[in-house]
Amino acid sequence: MAEIVTLEEGIAELVSDGDTVALEGFTHLIPHAAGHELIRQGRRGLTLIRLTPDVIYDQLIGAGCAAKLVFSWGGNPGVGSLHRLREAVERGWPGPLELEEHSHAGMAAAYAAGAANLPFAVLRGYAGTDLPGHTTVRFIDCPFTGERLAAVRALRPDVGIVHAQRADRQGNVQLWGISGVQKEAVLASARSLVTVEEIVDELEPVPGAIILPGWVVTAVAAAPGGAHPSYVHGYYERDNAFYVRWDAISRDREAFGEWIREHVLEAAA
């Protein structure tokens, strides 16, 4: 059964320096509050995994938490570049950032393999691109048909962190709307933390909802508003204006540092 914790306790207990951590979310349900807690607790040397590292990964990278990024698309959706990610890659600031780059299909398959406790996944992908020269992918022959297929190593994060609508007091998590790879990320990870909008006595059924039973989740923490500026289906809308504003903040080291100080370091969890 998942332990109900505060966000501060959850990050302190589950994430250590040097861990491999996946904070997943596909536009919807991005665990911003948990990312901010990682920055506040000063985690260093993390390997961060995510298909679509966006603003929260830009913040973690700019704040010096990350040593490596495993990803498939790193941008500010609908706006442009992630300037902290770019400065880390292009100029090694605030420190060098190692990249392991994939495609969405490769990352998604690798998470699914991790969730299935398999060592690797196969897919029809990567062939003919320059990605294989720069990332961990091999090509294998199908033992039945001989078709040449790409193989990617399963993703097995130390910690998977996702945000969901709600959980009950036993730590059963209910999540609906666009569900991304959150289920796979939690099941692939050795430990998991789910932040939720609210903890309720009983989960009312919602059509199409995913349930993560409390016994596959390590800890659940209430973090109302914890996905902002991303959105939570049924709770609040995406703050599109923030994503636009982030562009100017993240372009400038000082403006970025100021923003982190004001909105993360000096803000309570």
Next chain:
Amino acid sequence: MSHTSEEMMAVAASRRLHDGTVCFVGIGLPSKAANLARATHAPGCVLIYESGTIGAKPLNLPLSIGDGELAETADAVVGVPEIFAYWLQAGRIDFGFLGAAQIDRHGNLNSTVIGDYDHPRVRLPGGGGAPEIAASCKETLVILKQSPRTFVERLDFRTSVGFGDGPGAREQLGLPGRGVTAVITDLGELEPDPETFELTLARVHPGVTADQAVAATGWPLRVRADLGESTPPSERELEALRALRTADEREPAG
């Protein structure tokens, strides 16, 4: 009614979609073109966004690939591993739309880096869904403004495969889709030569000359002998296009 070159691009792209066409759509011009097709000649065009929304029918143009409205209006919402495995890789998608920072004469695309990979001059967002969209959709449509910096002799990085190094490359690589069937630019439309698979100028937009398109291309662009001219956007197309708005444009925040 006068129109901008961007409107011409959206209209030209939308005309390639038919009622019932299943499209894998990205944000920006592709999403505009697909929603325009749905609002005009192809109401049954099926829109799939890589966030897992199948058959999305948004009233407003989405601002992100995973807007709530896409989920609310979709026939089905599935996870990301499923959208790529069961739907894209399985060969169920007719058209994939792609943009890029660079394209070469064989329709190969770069959306990864400008400069050297390990020491890039510009680190771009990366491939995302593009490599497998280009591999597995039955056809790929590229929408891209034409300039010598974008239409290049040699890509800095090959993120997605069009026709690789030329005839036979897709078959050799085991890529199931037909590859890039059209590149829609602000100047005209390029299509692959049926024998060499080199992109050639098939059509210019009204008011554009072939010389302008050649000058905006970083390789010696061949012009088809039967060069055509795009039909300008009709009043109905322009009205429908201009009626497409994001939710924020309809109700400005704050």
